[in-house]
Amino acid sequence: MxxxxxxxxxxxxxxxxxxxxxxxxxxxxxxxxxxxxxxxxxxxxxxxxxxxxxxxxxxxxxxxxxxxxxxxxxxxxxxxxxxxxxxxxxxxxxxxxxxxxxxxxxARSRNDQIALDLRLFVIDLCDELDRSLRELAVALVERADREVDTVLPGYTHLQRAQPVSLAHVFLAHVEALRRDRQRVAHARERAAISPLGAGALAGTPHPVDPESVARELGLERTFRNSIDAVADRDFVADFLYAAALTAVHASRFAEELVLWTSAEFGFAELSDEHATGSSIMPQKKNADVAELVRGRAGRIVGDLVAVLTTLKGLPLAYDGDLQEQRVPLYDGAIVAPALAALATVVRGLRFDREAMHRATERGMLTATDLADHLARSGVPFREAHEVVGKIVRERLAKGADLAGLTLEELQRHDARFAATALDEIAVEKSLAARTSPGGTAPARVREALAEA
Missing domain, CATH: 1.10.275.10 (Fumarase/aspartase (N-terminal domain))
Known part of the structure; x- marks a missing residue:
């Protein structure tokens, strides 16, 4: 040939x-x-x-x-x-x-030709990723709808912090996925530019009509500068950035699934159809889907870095190095099936609501409610925080939690405690009290579900 x-x-x-x-x-x-x-x-x-x-x-x-x-x-x-x-x-x-x-x-070069091919390919990848993002978000919303009143510890620093609704946790992940869909849409928009007519880099003497080709291909715009048209691979980096951050968000949720389904937490169990076992240990039930989702996040972040590292040293216009971007770009397609698999796992999860609730009863998760009680009576919050901190220290020394605390004990630390303080540190009362916009109170969570 x-x-x-x-x-x-x-x-x-x-x-x-x-x-x-x-x-x-x-x-x-x-x-x-x-x-x-x-x-x-x-x-x-x-x-x-x-x-x-x-x-x-x-x-x-x-x-x-x-x-x-x-x-x-x-x-x-x-x-x-x-x-x-x-x-x-x-x-x-x-x-x-x-x-x-x-x-x-x-009136065409392989330079503007390959730029077009990749743009059309990236548009398809964006559409596929968006569909998978929506699928996972819908799965989370559907599960959240059943778990508004399910309470579990919320965590900071991976330590029990305050009681939250399980639905509220799911909807937190939905918010991240919502932002991911916006990023994917922006990446798609920036990819939808036709470079045909740019030629090798300087344009063409033939009377071409780039706009008519763009319309036929369903692309929104044509190029403005012929050199940039064949040199630009921002759209590749845009897609990989959107995919990488999506993968990071999926990885964070996957990590929670790994923790929740471990014996140490015992909050959830994977469906048998969505877990794997061990070749030597008969008792094992492994969260392989979640673990692979975590692993793919690291891989796709590396793909983004590979593309950016290649681009940073290239003079205008087209260079053979750009051929190497195909591998990380193609690898970016692994995010969509990872999200779809995660959605399947979410739909099959079984939660141990009693275990979750028991976990909220240890670790003094409602200590902040005591401080808020004093603050509502006019005590400066910093002072209230210190008072409750001393109560916590005393309870820890006794090997006790907040359960069983008496009004007499509270008032020994600060006479401004009222009898209602004992009701306010109940887990359900604490949850219901978080009625600020976007809070975890069941009423607010139901509002969020209605908007999801």
Whole structure:
């Protein structure tokens, strides 16, 4: 097969070792359908602009549409010695429709061609990631709806802090996923720019119509600068950033699942269909899905760093280094199925509500309520905090919790304690008292569910 650039090099053939090293064909196969879709749009534009004749345009489009069907059916005859998807498609097109196939590349470079292919691919990745984000968010909201009155310890520093509603915890993760969906939407918007018409870097002397191609491809805008059009890979970094932060959020929730389903916490149990076991320890039930979600987060963060590190040293416009971005970009697709698997696990979780409630009764989780009690009577909160701190220290010395505390004991520390303080440190009362906007009081959580 003659290389697309063979004229410059005469009869000398590219060294097979160098061909194997520089070829991107295997990587390109994943974006082949996008490449052909872009070529069909380009061919139609060539015909509309009379850059090729209407008959030539129809022949090009018909040949490309058949290639698109072959790729979809996994029956496209990939030439083993093709340098990339562009040369492979053009070669097969030439074999099928003749020399007119050589006119397809008029007013186009592989530089603007690959930039378009990747943009169309990233748009698909964004759509897939958004669907998975929504699936996980819906699973969490549905579980939250059943757990408004389920109470468990909220944690800071991984130490029991205050009682919270389990639904409130789920909705906290939904908020992060909501932000992730916004980031994905922004990444999609920035990817939806057509670079066709930029040529290699300087534009083209042919009377091209980039806007009509963009409209046909469903892209919102066209490029403003031909050099930037072929050099820009911000959209790759944008997608990977959105995917990486999504993976980080999924990892945080996955870590909670690992903790909650451990014997040390005992708050939840995985469905048998969603857990794995041990090859040597018969009793084990492992949260492998959650652990793999955590692991993939580290992997996708590395992909983002790889892309940014490559971009930072590149002069304008196109450089071969950009070919290496395909691997981390493709790897970014692993986030969507991870979210979908996590959603399946969420739907199958079983919670031990009694164990959760028991955990709120140890660790003096309602100590802040005592301080708030004094503050409501006019005591400066700093003073109230110190008073309750002394009560906590005394109870710890006795090996006791707040349960069983008497009004006499409270008033020995501060006479301003009223009898209602003993009611206010009950777990359910503490939960119900957190009525501030966005708080964990069941009434507020139900409001949040209605808006979710």
């Amino acid at each position: 003659k290389d697309l650039w063979a004229g410059r090099f005469g009869s000398r053939q590219l060294d097979p070792q160098i061909r194997a090293f520089t070829s991107s064909l295997e990587l390109d196969k994943r974006i082949a359908k996008h490449d052909v879709r872009g070529s069909i749009g380009h061919a139609r534009m060539l015909g509309r602009q009379n850059i090729v004749t209407p008959e030539e345009a129809r022949a090009l489009v018909a040949g490309l549409e058949q290639i698109a069907r072959d790729i979809e059916a996994d029956s496209f005859p990939w030439p083993a010695d093709a340098e990339d998807v562009h040369s492979a498609v053009e070669r097969v097109l030439r074999e099928r429709i003749g020399p007119v196939a050589g006119k397809l590349h008029t």
